[in-house]
Amino acid sequence: MNPTLEIFSQGEEIVTGHTVDTNAAWLSQQAVALGFTVTRHTAVGDKLDDLVVLLKEISLRADCCICTGGLGPTSDDLTATAVAEAFGLVLEFDVVAFAHIQQFFMTRNRLMPESNRKQAMLPKGAERLDNEWGTAPGFAVHYQRCWFVFLPGVPSEMRAIFLEKVRPTLATRFTLRPSTLVSIKTFGIGESDIQQRIGGIAIPAQVQLGFRASLNEVQTKLLFPPNYPGAEMRLLVAEFADILGDVVFAVDGLGEVTGDLAFTVDQLMQAGKHTLAVVETASQGLLAGLCVGSAWLLETRYECSLARLAQKLALAISADDLLEAAKAVALATRHGSGADFVLVQLYAGDFPALLDKGKLIDLQTVLLAGGRCYQAKRSIAGLPQRKQNQAALLALDLLRRYLQGSVSDAHLC
Amino acid sequence: MNPTLEIFSQGEEIVTGHTVDTNAAWLSQQAVALGFTVTRHTAVGDKLDDLVVLLKEISLRADCCICTGGLGPTSDDLTATAVAEAFGLVLEFDVVAFAHIQQFFMTRNRLMPESNRKQAMLPKGAERLDNEWGTAPGFAVHYQRCWFVFLPGVPSEMRAIFLEKVRPTLATRFTLRPSTLVSIKTFGIGESDIQQRIGGIAIPAQVQLGFRASLNEVQTKLLFPPNYPGAEMRLLVAEFADILGDVVFAVDGLGEVTGDLAFTVDQLMQAGKHTLAVVETASQGLLAGLCVGSAWLLETRYECSLARLAQKLALAISADDLLEAAKAVALATRHGSGADFVLVQLYAGDFPALLDKGKLIDLQTVLLAGGRCYQAKRSIAGLPQRKQNQAALLALDLLRRYLQGSVSDAHLC
Numbered sequence: 049m050n051p052t053l054e055i056f057s058q059g060e061e062i063v064t065g066h067t068v069d070t071n072a073a074w075l076s077q078q079a080v081a082l083g084f085t086v087t088r089h090t091a092v093g094d095k096l097d098d099l100v101v102l103l104k105e106i107s108l109r110a111d112c113c114i115c116t117g118g119l120g121p122t123s124d125d126l127t128a129t130a131v132a133e134a135f136g137l138v139l140e141f142d143v144v145a146f147a148h149i150q151q152f153f154m155t156r157n158r159l160m161p162e163s164n165r166k167q168a169m170l171p172k173g174a175e176r177l178d179n180e181w182g183t184a185p186g187f188a189v190h191y192q193r194c195w196f197v198f199l200p201g202v203p204s205e206m207r208a209i210f211l212e213k214v215r216p217t218l219a220t221r222f223t224l225r226p227s228t229l230v231s232i233k234t235f236g237i238g239e240s241d242i243q244q245r246i247g248g249i250a251i252p253a254q255v256q257l258g259f260r261a262s263l264n265e266v267q268t269k270l271l272f273p274p275n276y277p278g279a280e281m282r283l284l285v286a287e288f289a290d291i292l293g294d295v296v297f298a299v300d301g302l303g304e305v306t307g308d309l310a311f312t313v314d315q316l317m318q319a320g321k322h323t324l325a326v327v328e329t330a331s332q333g334l335l336a337g338l339c340v341g342s343a344w345l346l347e348t349r350y351e352c353s354l355a356r357l358a359q360k361l362a363l364a365i366s367a368d369d370l371l372e373a374a375k376a377v378a379l380a381t382r383h384g385s386g387a388d389f390v391l392v393q394l395y396a397g398d399f400p401a402l403l404d405k406g407k408l409i410d411l412q413t414v415l416l417a418g419g420r421c422y423q424a425k426r427s428i429a430g431l432p433q434r435k436q437n438q439a440a441l442l443a444l445d446l447l448r449r450y451l452q453g454s455v456s457d458a459h460l461c
Numbered sequence: 462m463n464p465t466l467e468i469f470s471q472g473e474e475i476v477t478g479h480t481v482d483t484n485a486a487w488l489s490q491q492a493v494a495l496g497f498t499v500t501r502h503t504a505v506g507d508k509l510d511d512l513v514v515l516l517k518e519i520s521l522r523a524d525c526c527i528c529t530g531g532l533g534p535t536s537d538d539l540t541a542t543a544v545a546e547a548f549g550l551v552l553e554f555d556v557v558a559f560a561h562i563q564q565f566f567m568t569r570n571r572l573m574p575e576s577n578r579k580q581a582m583l584p585k586g587a588e589r590l591d592n593e594w595g596t597a598p599g600f601a602v603h604y605q606r607c608w609f610v611f612l613p614g615v616p617s618e619m620r621a622i623f624l625e626k627v628r629p630t631l632a633t634r635f636t637l638r639p640s641t642l643v644s645i646k647t648f649g650i651g652e653s654d655i656q657q658r659i660g661g662i663a664i665p666a667q668v669q670l671g672f673r674a675s676l677n678e679v680q681t682k683l684l685f686p687p688n689y690p691g692a693e694m695r696l697l698v699a700e701f702a703d704i705l706g707d708v709v710f711a712v713d714g715l716g717e718v719t720g721d722l723a724f725t726v727d728q729l730m731q732a733g734k735h736t737l738a739v740v741e742t743a744s745q746g747l748l749a750g751l752c753v754g755s756a757w758l759l760e761t762r763y764e765c766s767l768a769r770l771a772q773k774l775a776l777a778i779s780a781d782d783l784l785e786a787a788k789a790v791a792l793a794t795r796h797g798s799g800a801d802f803v804l805v806q807l808y809a810g811d812f813p814a815l816l817d818k819g820k821l822i823d824l825q826t827v828l829l830a831g832g833r834c835y836q837a838k839r840s841i842a843g844l845p846q847r848k849q850n851q852a853a854l855l856a857l858d859l860l861r862r863y864l865q866g867s868v869s870d871a872h873l874c
Contacts, residue, residue: 061673063499065489068481072504076478086476087511089504091485094671098500121653122672155821157840161653181843202674204847260479269479328746332753336746336763341816341845347773348763350749356760360797384773403754432754 051111051222053084057091058099058117058127059201071116071206078210083224083274084112094118099130107135107192112222114210117201119184121163127198128169128187135191137171145176145185152183177213181205186213195221225274230285230301231260231267235309235445237295239266245291255284263437264308267300268292294454297445310338313444316451317344324447325385327357327377327392330402330411330428331440335393338440346387352399367396371461374414375421382416389450390416393443405431413443414461417450423461464524464635466497469515470504471530471540472614477506484529484619491623496637496687497525507531512543520548520605525635527623530614532597534576540611541582541600548604550584558589558598565596590626594618599626608634638687643698643714644673645681648722648858650708652679658704668697676850677721680713681705707867710858723751726857729864730757737860738798740770740790740805743815743824743841744853748806751853759800765812780809784874787827788834795829802863803829806856818844826856827874830863836874 055075061067069091076086087110092098099118106113118127132139146168153160170176170187177186177199184200186209197214199206218224234242239261246268251257256271268288272281282302289296298306306312317324326348328335336348351357354373358365361380365373378392395402396410408429415422424446428438449455468488474480485502492499500523505511512531519526531540545552559581566573583589583600590599590612597613599622610627612619631637647655652674659681664670669684681701685694695715702709711719719725730737739761741748749761764770767786771778774793778786791805808815809823821842828835837859841851862868 057502060671062486063489063502064493065486065491065499066673068483068486069502070481073475073478073481076476078478080477086478087505089470089476089482089502091502092500095500120672120674122656124671156842157821158651161651161657163653163656202676204676204844258479331750332758333741333746333749333751333761334753337744337750337849338746340745340747340849343765343812343816345745345763346765347769348746348761350758350761352756352759360760399756403756436750436753 050083050085050225052087052109053079053112053114054087054106054110055079055089056102056106056113056115057089057201058094058115059091060093060124062091062117063093071201071203074203074207075114075116075210078215079112079114081226081229082215082218083226084222094124094126096126096130096133099126100134103130103134103191103196107194107196110194112195112218113197114214115196115198116206119167119186119198119200121161121167121183125166128171131171131174131189131196131198135171135189137173137189139169140172142168142170142176142185145170145178148178148180148185149183177209179205179209181208188214188217227274228272228276228281228301230270230272230281230299232270232285232288232292232296233265233267233298233300233306233308234292234295235265235297235441235448237266237292242266242268242292246288249284249287249291251284252280263434264441265297294449294452294456297448297452309441309444309448313448313451314339314342314344316448317342320451322389322451323387324389324391325381325387326390326443327351327381328443329354329357329393329439330395330409331393331436331443334436335391335440335443338444347385349381354394367394370394370396370410370412371414371423371425374412374423375461378414378416378421388417389447390414391443391447392416393439395439402435403432405429405434409435411439411442413446415446415450417447421461422446422450422455422459424459463496463498463638463640465500465522466492466525466527467501467503467519467523468492468499469519469526469528470502470614471507471512471528472504473506473537475504475506475530484614484616487616487620488527488529488623491628492525492527493642494639495628495631496639497635507537507539509539509543509546512539513547516543516547516604516609520607520609523607525608525631526610527627528609528611529619532580532599532611532613534574534580534596538579541584544584544587544602544609544611548584548602550586550602552582553585555581555583555589555598558583558591561591561593561598562596590622592618592622594621601627601630640687641685641689641694641714643683643685643694643712645683645698645701645705645709646711646713646719646721647679647681647705647708648677648710648854648861650679650705655679655681655705659701662697662700662704664697676847677854678710707862707865707869710861710865722854722857722861726861726864727752727755727757729861730755733864735802735864736800737802737804738794738800739803739856740764740794741856742767742770742806742852743808743822744806744849744856747849747853748804748856751857760798762794767807780807783807783809783823783825784827784836784838787825787836788874791827791829791834801830802860803827804856804860805829806852808852815848816845818842818847822848824852824855826859828856828859828863830860834874835859835863835868835872837872
């Protein structure tokens with residue numbers, strides 16, 4: 049029997065629906081991966097009585113509870129008070145916590161408002177969880193059968209504290225027999241196409257198959273029970289990866305650190321010590337934006353029309369032959385930038401076509417790399433933000449294929 | 462007192478975190494707008510005992526409960542069974558429901574799998590909610606103090622049934638007096654600073670004050686009870702807006718359509734028929750990316766170093782005088798772009814400073830507009846993504862201040 053875990057989210061913005069509770073989903077995935085059985089999610093607003101009642105309920109029901117929110121400096125942040133009342137503890141001023149909060153403001157050359165002092169009041173006997181990413185320290189405390197962990201609601205802070213401070217202690221505090229979740233990450237293929245391709249694979253009964261589709265990737269998930277033979281695991285995963293082929297950009301869960309498509313590209317660019325120059329149109333900055341913090345990205349440029357781009361680069365190009373135009377732009381850009389690689393993205397049709405969610409745009413991506421020219425053509429639809437996102441990812445994916453050596457001759461131009 | 466409402470979501474995919482529960486947020490917003498007080502969200506997996514316990518709990522606690530999920534044809538869809546057991550009802554075969562299900566398959570020229578027959582079994586005495594958008598009919602039933610509404614988990618079906626079949630009946634079944642939520646949206650000020658500034662305002666006891674902080678904005682929320690005099694409401698909101706001053710970029714809830722900072726800038730740029738050219742550094746594409754679909758953004762450029770930028774623009778600039786450098790870049794950019802406005806962003810320190818989450822960078826933003834030059838200086842810290850985000854928003858905010866006429870002489874350079 050796995051230990052049970054509940055997720056408890058606090059905040060009016062969640063119960064009123066102004067914020068979608070993504071923390072609960074993220075924490076649940078983490079807990080399941082560690083070997084917990086997640087039994088319940090609960091969210092309540094900033095009402096002390098509700099919080100106290102709920103904390104008592106959970107303390108009798110679950111082995112572990114991860115709580116988010118309510119640690120801020122303002123009057124509607126009541127978690128510490130609720131914990132003290134529910135578990136019969138007094139609130140104590142934590143000198144170290146207060147020093148961290150002061151430090152946070154000092155390093156930002158800002159004066160600490162008096163109200164932040166409140167964040168240093170922690171329930172007596174609680175284990176402090178320092179927050180190096182914000183002002184609200186988390187804390188953990190045991191009551192009845194349950195180990196409670198309280199984290200800030202800001203997702204970036206919550207995730208950082210959980211990964212660095214909480215996850216390691218959970219593994220020691222509970223007897224966990226984690227199952228292994230392997231995710232095969234793909235871009236450029238739909239969930240139903242994946243299901244068709246893998247239809248022939250014989251999956252052992254103990255292995256659970258699942259999918260997770262988003263705009264940025266589709267993950268094919270294989271959940272292996274505890275103590276499943278590693279060799280067999282790798283064989284099955286390899287079979288999936290082979291059948292899915294060059295749409296696979298990463299396999300997560302077999303030890304390697306992986307991330308999204310931009311992360312994969314970043315790793316490959318750094319490893320190869322390459323440099324890149326970019327010309328964007330439909331992705332309007334997002335292609336560069338996804339590579340933030342990448343020293344290998346030398347320059348990017350966006351022009352709102354092909355005419356402007358032609359004028360700036362002194363090129364005689366037109367939308368009649370988009371591929372030729374993209375090649376010319378790429379060559380001109382490489383000359384000026386001194387980058388090893390050049391990624392250029394153009395689309396047929398004028399600007400309004402980008403805005404009209406009903407309208408399809410034909411996207412032409414070109415990559416200059418290793419003395420050759422590769423291209424990918426794709427029609428994209430939807431709201432501008434969706435077209436922007438797809439355009440950025442399609443360009444990154446052409447680069448990813450080149451770097452992973454899975455770019456086919458079909459891409460040569 | 463508003464009637465209380467709880468949201469109950471069923472499904473392993475939710476408790477395990479494979480699916481983010483967007484239904485709960487959407488339904489909560491609907492309920493709040495109708496005049497309910499949403500007190501709790503709960504999610505449990507596909508375990509009969511958990512469902513039965515939870516249904517009984519809620520029946521004693523809430524006036525209304527909207528439940529989603531568990532109405533499918535498969536063995537792990539247990540809602541109807543759980544309702545029958547929790548409320549002591551038998552399941553009856555509903556002829557009309559079955560006819561609808563058969564119809565659904567017929568119109569799609571598909572054979573109805575035998576398993577779908579199960580979806581026509583409804584608790585005796587329940588009110589059927591026909592599903593014209595899928596196979597799973599919803600239903601509603603009263604138990605103890607609570608009116609339970611059960612809807613399919615597929616968001617599109619859930620929303621359609623709620624809007625067409627549920628919302629109208631809720632208004633007749635409950636005495637609802639919707640309250641008004643006004644959000645004052647600010648950028649460039651922290652939650653605790655806001656609290657200090659507004660400390661002196663006398664807030665009537667019936668008005669509820671709350672805050673919502675994210676990286677992109679801080680919202681000061683005022684919840685006004687039903688039938689609160691409109692004139693007094695506007696006076697109080699105005700008092701808040703005045704005291705908060707030029708950090709306010711939008712006020713939501715008084716009739717105007719508002720959005721985030723980029724939305725506000727977009728509206729103002731369109732209204733003024735202005736055009737913009739951008740040079741980014743720390744925001745690396747995100748500044749442009751946030752303006753996606755904006756015809757007024759003529760061009761953007763990113764260079765990974767000041768040296769490269771100087772060379773490209775043939776300027777003799779250095780980081781020793783960042784403000785002068787930014788001005789020079791802005792003038793050169795305006796000349797080439799023909800844009801009315803130019804936004805330039807430079808930062809002191811080299812690229813690694815951007816990557817080091819411990820390192821602060823000094824950001825210099827300059828805006829050329831209306832024949833004058835405005836500037837803003839700010840230190841930003843954190844992970845590259847956070848610096849990128851802050852840098853983009855700080856630049857947009859300087860433009861927003863100019864467009865709203867709230868840019869002060871302190872910004873002149």
